[in-house]
Amino acid sequence: MTTHKTPSSAHGSDRDAVGFHRSWFPVGLAQELEKGAVTGIDFLGTRAVLYRDPAGNPVVQSAWCPHLGADLSIGTLVDGQIRCAYHHWRFDSAGSCVHIPTGDKIPPGARIFTYPAAEAWGIVWAFNGEAPLFDLPAIPDAAEPDLIFEARLRGVRHVANWVALSNGVDFQHLRTLHNLPVAATPDTIDVRDDAIEYRVETPAFLQHGRISGTSTFGLHLRRAEEDSFMLFTGAPIDETRTRSFYVVGVRRSPQEVDPGAATVARLQALRDFVEKLMAEDEPVLNTMRFRKGTLVAADRHLARYFKYIDEFPRAPATLDGRP
Ligand code: FES
Ligand SMILES: [Fe+2]
Structure with missing residues (x-):
């Protein structure tokens, strides 16, 4: 799939972007990402949290809790949702905050960025962008x-x-x-x-x-x-x-x-x-x-x-x- 042009054409908003490339990147070995476990990695100059959703699909999200910035990779999975260790706010696999134990109204900004993620060739991949611009990497001439x-x-x-x-x-x-x-x-x-x-x-x-x-x-x-x-x-x-x-x-x-x-x-x-x-x-x-x-x-x-x-x-x- 070829969907993007150079930064100055199709991605005008990228012109000032100084971050990492909009590419698929490997974030872990699929067999090491066990169901129910949460891991954190240093990734793209920041930190990401990795786990599997209840269907077993990999989830890769920003590790910074939007409440006070705790690292969600030291949190726990509860009913398939990542729960921050600090005040137990919970987030679903799309990044929305779905529970605050105090009963407070969930603020609209209480979201964690969720990278498009997939598993292929024994590797968990995350795309650095809101949506993938091209297909997952593959080995030529082989499935x-x-x-x-x-x-x-x-x-x-x-x-x-x-x-x-x-x-x-x-x-x-x-x-x-x-x-x-x-x-x-x-x-x-x-x-x-x-x-x-x-x-x-x-x-x-x-x-x-x-x-x-x-x-x-x-x-x-x-x-x-x-x-x-x-x-x-x-x-x-x-x-x-x-x-x-x-x-x-x-x-x-x-x-x-x-x-x-x-x-x-x-x-x-x-x-x-x-x-x-x-x-x-x-x-x-x-x-x-x-x-x-x-x-x-x-x-x-x-x-x-x-x-x-x-x-x-x-x-x-x-x-x-x-x-
Ligand atoms: S810092 Fe995460 S819930 Fe408070
Ligand atoms: Fe070489």
């Missing part, structure tokens, strides 16, 4: 039922996520940093409002990559007739730190419900490969002081990526109502 996959938390990186994400179109570093001589550079990349995609195919090799929003790089790689699928994603903790996650997947055979030993081994090998790539990237990413420096002709896809990032809509810094 969840086709793969045996696993999602993991990688940890905190000391770099803005959109800087780390430039890896997805930095074809030179595949040879220099990662020593992958087989890696090819596509002639062209397809840049849309909310995604960048490319495909390079040779008889020995396929590389189909897609950057989605400003959080996620999904890749379908085929080497030696073996398909592997991966997704690298991260959410801003603040302007300089990112909480990063990854997913690895291999195809399942049609009869394979629980993965067989061969599939487990393929998945393990892919995880080792991906973790090696990340271990090579991270010393660079965690210490670089990014600037758009002296670019050369070989950097043309990177240059296009930085333009895409510059034009990407941003939400107001105060989207969640904090001062």
